[in-house]
Amino acid sequence: MDIKLLQGVMYFGLIVFLTVVLYGYIFHLYRSEKRGERDYEKYGRMALDDELTSTPVEPIEEERKKESP
Amino acid sequence: MQNPAIEYDYTVARWFSYLAILFGILGMGIGVWIAFELAFPELNYVGGEYTLFSRLRPIHTNVVAYGFTLSGIWATWYYVGQRVLKVSLAESKFLQGVAKLHFWLYFVTALLAVISLLARYTTSKEYAQFEWPLDILVVIIWVLWGISIFGLIGIRREKTLYISMWYYIATFLGVAMLYLFNNMEVPTYLVTGMGDPLHSVSMYAGTNDAMVQWWFGHNAVAFVFTVPIIAMIYYYLPKESGQPVYSYKLSLLSFWGLMFVYLWAGGHHLIYSTVPDWMQTMGSIFSVILILPSWGSALNMLLTMKGEWHQLKENPLIKFMVLASTFYMLSTLEGPIQSIKSVNALAHFTDWIPGHVHDGTLGWVGFMIIAAIMHMAPRFFKREIYSKKLLEMQFWLQTTGIVLYFSSMWIAGITQGMMWRAVDQYGNLAYSFIDTVTVLHPYYTLRGIGGLFYFIGLFMWAYNFYKTMKASRELEKEPAFASPMAA
Numbered sequence: 001m002d003i004k005l006l007q008g009v010m011y012f013g014l015i016v017f018l019t020v021v022l023y024g025y026i027f028h029l030y031r032s033e034k035r036g037e038r039d040y041e042k043y044g045r046m047a048l049d050d051e052l053t054s055t056p057v058e059p060i061e062e063e064r065k066k067e068s069p
Numbered sequence: 070m071q072n073p074a075i076e077y078d079y080t081v082a083r084w085f086s087y088l089a090i091l092f093g094i095l096g097m098g099i100g101v102w103i104a105f106e107l108a109f110p111e112l113n114y115v116g117g118e119y120t121l122f123s124r125l126r127p128i129h130t131n132v133v134a135y136g137f138t139l140s141g142i143w144a145t146w147y148y149v150g151q152r153v154l155k156v157s158l159a160e161s162k163f164l165q166g167v168a169k170l171h172f173w174l175y176f177v178t179a180l181l182a183v184i185s186l187l188a189r190y191t192t193s194k195e196y197a198q199f200e201w202p203l204d205i206l207v208v209i210i211w212v213l214w215g216i217s218i219f220g221l222i223g224i225r226r227e228k229t230l231y232i233s234m235w236y237y238i239a240t241f242l243g244v245a246m247l248y249l250f251n252n253m254e255v256p257t258y259l260v261t262g263m264g265d266p267l268h269s270v271s272m273y274a275g276t277n278d279a280m281v282q283w284w285f286g287h288n289a290v291a292f293v294f295t296v297p298i299i300a301m302i303y304y305y306l307p308k309e310s311g312q313p314v315y316s317y318k319l320s321l322l323s324f325w326g327l328m329f330v331y332l333w334a335g336g337h338h339l340i341y342s343t344v345p346d347w348m349q350t351m352g353s354i355f356s357v358i359l360i361l362p363s364w365g366s367a368l369n370m371l372l373t374m375k376g377e378w379h380q381l382k383e384n385p386l387i388k389f390m391v392l393a394s395t396f397y398m399l400s401t402l403e404g405p406i407q408s409i410k411s412v413n414a415l416a417h418f419t420d421w422i423p424g425h426v427h428d429g430t431l432g433w434v435g436f437m438i439i440a441a442i443m444h445m446a447p448r449f450f451k452r453e454i455y456s457k458k459l460l461e462m463q464f465w466l467q468t469t470g471i472v473l474y475f476s477s478m479w480i481a482g483i484t485q486g487m488m489w490r491a492v493d494q495y496g497n498l499a500y501s502f503i504d505t506v507t508v509l510h511p512y513y514t515l516r517g518i519g520g521l522f523y524f525i526g527l528f529m530w531a532y533n534f535y536k537t538m539k540a541s542r543e544l545e546k547e548p549a550f551a552s553p554m555a556a
Binding site: 008011018022025026029030033040041042043044045046047048050051052054056057058059060 | 075076077152153155156157225226227228229231232233303304307308311313314316317318321322325326329347351547550
């Protein structure tokens with residue numbers, strides 16, 4: 001196969017693949033919210049409740065804290 | 070919970086804000102000057118070789134893109150990064166040191182860059198003019214910023230990264246990749262032992278060089294003028310208005326859409342050139358598709374104001390941000406239109422192109438950085454904004470300036486394009502080049518005046534910021550949402 005044609009076919013294939021991935025992502029976002037696995041909209045609060053003393057939307061379990069007395 | 074004695078450390082955010090104001094005035098001051106040079110060519114010679122258009126134009130573009138905008142990006146990063154990760158820089162002496170080193174190395178490099186361009190050291194690649202020693206310094210600066218980003222992420226309290234963080238990380242990764250590949254160059258002195266030690270040649274040649282250059286050039290627009298500015302608006306608009314982003318899911322989707330599409334669109338800079346035709350077509354197609362993720366983000370911002378539109382009337386910072394978002398929509402519609410092959414045949418090399426660039430940079434990038442810094446000012450200094458009236462006046466003056474700029478360039482560009490392609494009944498060109506110059510003179514003057522309005526607005530901004538820092542009423546506590554301002 002001519003290298004130019006091969007490049008073209010691979011390029012097209014890559015675009016189709018990435019498009020499927022992108023649409024798959026939309027599907028994933030809505031499905032996981034519908035099933036109650038995740039609430040994406042609550043993350044919008046991160047910009048508003050952003051004081052050092054605010055309770056994190058999803059806190060990190062700090063190993064350091066457990067280690068320190 | 071965490072130690073209440075710790076506070077957010079705004080030192081480096083403040084320093085970068087000062088620099089953004091200084092570089093804004095310097096870069097746009099030169100911009101106004103060279104705009105008038107185009108209308109009144111004798112201005113080229115007032116300062117000998119140093120005021121020639123060709124010498125000053127790269128200084129204008131570099132100072133505005135890599136001085137004003139990068140300073141604005143880092144001012145906001147050192148503010149937003151801490152807040153959305155809920156961790157203070159003061160909690161890590163190492164990261165605090167890295168942040169300060171980042172600032173000082175950047176400041177020195179920026180000065181060297183301006184001096185080197187003024188002294189005519191350039192690689193002659195648009196937006197990548199810095200010679201190789203400066204490129205090495207830029208890489209070190211970038212690595213320091215990377216340490217700062219991932220270091221802060223490493224000690225964060227908030228598990229999930231807010232959408233602005235995604236955009237800051239994308240800026241970091243995108244520019245790192247683009248900068249390294251486009252600036253692959255061979256310092257000629259080190260190889261041959263002859264010539265100027267600062268001189269280098271690109272590792273790519275001919276059409277390949279053009280392709281890499283415009284893959285870089287267009288994505289520099291993506292990852293300096295778009296992605297980090299979206300990072301800003303996703304934080305500052307919700308925070309200033311007190312409204313969470315309209316749809317977080319849409320923000321995620323627009324993010325991946327933008328990342329997926331933007332990197333392929335650079336080919337539109339090379340339409341009707343020597344690059345393969347399929348690449349030109351792909352550049353056009355991806356540019357048109359780019360409307361979707363761009364408008365996704367912009368509409369998400371406008372919808373965030375749903376039910377709260379009265380704030381647009383009451384709060385000048387909301388005005389700046391909503392208009393920034395609107396200008397983002399305008400320029401992300403205009404760009405794709407210009408990328409369509411038949412339109413490009415008319416638009417390419419005309420003044421419509423700088424017109425397009427400036428409604429994006431002045432309206433979107435400039436307004437967003439101005440609003441972000443004025444939002445931070447009361448938090449930096451624990452004082453209210455000095456004057457709401459001045460901020461309002463600045464907004465209207467600068468908006469008028471932008472409208473004058475892009476409308477004059479639209480008319481000039483289309484007139485120019487039509488005149489260049491006009492032929493008589495025998496196929497001879499109807500006009501010579503100087504005919505177009507004569508016709509365009511009033512529009513060039515109007516563009517200069519528009520730029521001057523925007524430039525005066527920058528001084529109003531600087532004055533308001535300075536007075537906020539020094540003379541404004543003190544606040545008892547940090548404001549939660551809308552920034553307090555004196556009438």
